[in-house]
Amino acid sequence: MLSQRLRTARKAKGLTQEELAERVRTTKGTISNYENNHSTPPNDMLMQLADILEVTTDWLLGRTDDGAAYVATASAQAGQRSLDELLQEKIDDPDDYYFxxxxxxxxxxxxxxxxxxxxxxxxxxxxxxxxxxxxxxxxxxxxxxxxx
Incomplete structure (x- = not known):
């Protein structure tokens, strides 16, 4: 649940994994691991991610769906994405990168x-x-x- 919601919220904010990593002072690989369910962020990192993505930790953890309205609105506002952004999405996923x-x-x-x-x-x-x-x-x- 966390991995999916983290990716959804990041994309809704229009951030790449690298940009989000810079904001929370970690690496792109760490964010990728969180989004691919290879690791779980510690509590302090979870709070930073929620603050930057403007969602609650409860929403990220799947304890509530209250944050879904924000994410849907942000996604709709993002509108059409450039080809570079779509390609970056694929590169962010290790499997797609190797493919x-x-x-x-x-x-x-x-x-x-x-x-x-x-x-x-x-x-x-x-x-x-x-x-x-x-x-x-x-x-x-x-x-x-x-x-x-």
């Missing part, structure tokens, strides 16, 4: 091949009616490859 790593620098031919492979894979999933399960993350796969 997208090198894509922007790839040649047009390489990009076409990646997209073609992706569409074929999605088509195979549909024809096999594969139910989505929780596969290992790209980060986990990468770490496993580094070990070998």
């Amino acid at each position: 997208l790593d090198g894509y922007l620098e790839a040649s047009e031919e390489e990009k076409k091949e990646i997209r073609r492979y992706w569409y074929d894979l999605k088509k195979q999933w549909k024809t096999r009616q594969v139910r989505e399960t929780r596969p290992p993350s790209l980060f986990d796969i990468t770490e496993e490859l580094k070990k070998n």
Whole structure:
């Protein structure tokens, strides 16, 4: 609950993980760990995050839904986001980062091949009616490859 609400509130405020980290004097990796449920902020950090994001600690922890009105309003006010902001969202997630790593620098031919492979894979999933399960993350796969 905390990880989802923290990410929602951060995005509603229009902040990147790095910007939020600067405001609470920590690292982008720490914020990423909180948002990906790899770690939990200590109480003093939780209070700082709530203050900066203008929500209550009770809302962040899922004890109340009172903060939801603010987040929905802020999200609506944010309106259309730039392509850079959308891309930053993907880069903030370690799994998406590893998936997208090198894509922007790839040649047009390489990009076409990646997209073609992706569409074929999605088509195979549909024809096999594969139910989505929780596969290992790209980060986990990468770490496993580094070990070998």
